[in-house]
Amino acid sequence: MTAPSQLNVDVVIMGGGVAGLWSLAKLRKLGFSAVLLEANALGAGQTLYAQGIIHGGMKYALTGKLSDSSKAVARMPGLWRDCLQGKGEFDLSAVKILSPYQYLWSTQSLSSKMAGFFASKVMSSRTTEVSGAQRPQVFQNADFHGQVYRLQESILDTASLVHALAEPRMDAIFKFDWKAQPRIDVRDKVRIHFSADQQNTHTIEAKALVLTAGKGNADILSLLGRKTPQMQLRPLRQVVLRGNLPDMIYAHCLGASVNPRITITGHRDANGDIVWYLGGQLAEDGVRRSVAEQLEKAKTEISELLPWLDLNGVQWATLDIDRAEAKQPGGKRPESAYVDYEDKVVTGWPTKMVLAPKLADDVVELLNKHQVLPSGDSLMPNWLHPDYAMLPWQQESVWSS
Numbered sequence: 001m002t003a004p005s006q007l008n009v010d011v012v013i014m015g016g017g018v019a020g021l022w023s024l025a026k027l028r029k030l031g032f033s034a035v036l037l038e039a040n041a042l043g044a045g046q047t048l049y050a051q052g053i054i055h056g057g058m059k060y061a062l063t064g065k066l067s068d069s070s071k072a073v074a075r076m077p078g079l080w081r082d083c084l085q086g087k088g089e090f091d092l093s094a095v096k097i098l099s100p101y102q103y104l105w106s107t108q109s110l111s112s113k114m115a116g117f118f119a120s121k122v123m124s125s126r127t128t129e130v131s132g133a134q135r136p137q138v139f140q141n142a143d144f145h146g147q148v149y150r151l152q153e154s155i156l157d158t159a160s161l162v163h164a165l166a167e168p169r170m171d172a173i174f175k176f177d178w179k180a181q182p183r184i185d186v187r188d189k190v191r192i193h194f195s196a197d198q199q200n201t202h203t204i205e206a207k208a209l210v211l212t213a214g215k216g217n218a219d220i221l222s223l224l225g226r227k228t229p230q231m232q233l234r235p236l237r238q239v240v241l242r243g244n245l246p247d248m249i250y251a252h253c254l255g256a257s258v259n260p261r262i263t264i265t266g267h268r269d270a271n272g273d274i275v276w277y278l279g280g281q282l283a284e285d286g287v288r289r290s291v292a293e294q295l296e297k298a299k300t301e302i303s304e305l306l307p308w309l310d311l312n313g314v315q316w317a318t319l320d321i322d323r324a325e326a327k328q329p330g331g332k333r334p335e336s337a338y339v340d341y342e343d344k345v346v347t348g349w350p351t352k353m354v355l356a357p358k359l360a361d362d363v364v365e366l367l368n369k370h371q372v373l374p375s376g377d378s379l380m381p382n383w384l385h386p387d388y389a390m391l392p393w394q395q396e397s398v399w400s401s
């Protein structure tokens with residue numbers, strides 16, 4: 001056993017999903033000495049299960065009015081675009097863009113309410129109806145009689161996003177064994193005494209603790225003996241399929257409600273074969289179905305919505321994942337990113353990947369407000385670093401479920 005080692009910093013972040021990694025980047029850019037502790041692997045929570053859509057508020061504005069949430073989300077694509085082009089606040093030019101557009105399709109004519117909405121000034125600048133050869137290949141079939149709209153929403157490969165955010169700052173990202181019962185005291189300072197593995201124990205002292213551990217925030221708050229802020233989980237049963245798929249597809253299918261009936265994004269498995277990842281209402285309702293029922297429902301939906309597809313030889317699997325969010329009355333989806341400060345501890349849930357930059361700005365604002373100010377970079381110790389998580393559909397075990 002090596003001797004415990006100690007580090008003094010301004011801020012410790014717990015959790016290396018998109019929220020923690022973006023916050024680390026932001027804090028270090030502003031001159032804070034900040035480190036991040038990750039209990040599993042980077043991206044292992046919701047981030048690598050995300051469909052990767054840089055929402056522009058379109059989906060939320062389907063109600064016909066621009067709410068606060070859609071306004072906050074609407075500012076994000078520009079900020080992300082700059083970073084993805086390497087000219088924003090962080091260089092994310094290494095992130096793989098899976099598609100520059102997300103599409104919206106309806107199986108038949110849009111209702112007059114919906115058609116009016118699409119024609120409205122708000123939406124006409126962001127959506128374009130596409131026909132014929134402009135449509136994605138899958139909608140070019142003669143049997144398709146619906147409408148297709150192109151949205152200004154790009155889709156990212158989330159694994160490359162995690163990599164692009166973490167790699168330049170790996171010197172400050174450390175492995176943390178949650179099961180080895182860390183001690184976290186919050187008094188005049190925050191003190192964390194933890195193991196990285198069975199050989200190495202460390203102590204970190206900081207002026208503030210930032211919790212971006214997704215679902216894990218509740219465990220850390222409970223260890224600290226805190227009852228607030230409260231978290232809600234919204235479980236999803238997503239579906240993946242692969243084999244004999246004709247093309248990549250990035251599209252929401254409009255149903256009767258504001259929530260898409262199904263949202264499809266295209267990815268690749270570990271062998272490079274096309275994977276379709278299905279979310280939307282299918283996944284939200286899917287938690288009330290057994291795995292077998294959910295797979296049956298997904299097959300029925302795809303056969304009904306894209307009847308010309310030959311699904312012979314296609315392999316299907318479900319992926320269960322909880323969305324972790326700040327608790328809302330009636331369990332509703334929060335309006336925007338959420339952050340809270342209580343005695344040296346900031347707790348945050350971004351609500352959406354696309355809102356991670358907003359969460360990081362809100363974290364900085366709260367720290368400044370409570371006199372946690374940057375004191376310059378610290379020399380980082382040579383402690384163990386965590387691995388990167390694998391995309392779920394690149395793990396063969398997922399396909400045998």
Ligand SMILES: Cc1cc2nc3c(=O)[nH]c(=O)nc-3n(C[C@H](O)[C@H](O)[C@H](O)COP(=O)(O)OP(=O)(O)OC[C@H]3O[C@@H](n4cnc5c(N)ncnc54)[C@H](O)[C@@H]3O)c2cc1C
Pocket residue numbers: 014015016017018019020037038039040041042043044045046047048049050051052053054055176178212213214215216217219220236238279321322323348349350351352353354355
């Ligand atoms: C199926 C699905 C699809 C989605 N699609 C989209 C989309 O298309 N676009 C979009 O904008 N948003 C999307 N989202 C939302 C988005 O994924 C989340 O809002 C975002 O990834 C949350 O990031 P996070 O960093 O807060 O949490 P997480 O990604 O959950 O990261 C938490 C991290 O903390 C670590 N951790 C846990 N416990 C501890 C602990 N005790 N100590 C230290 N570390 C710990 C975990 O291992 C993990 O790495 C989707 C979500 C889901 C579930």
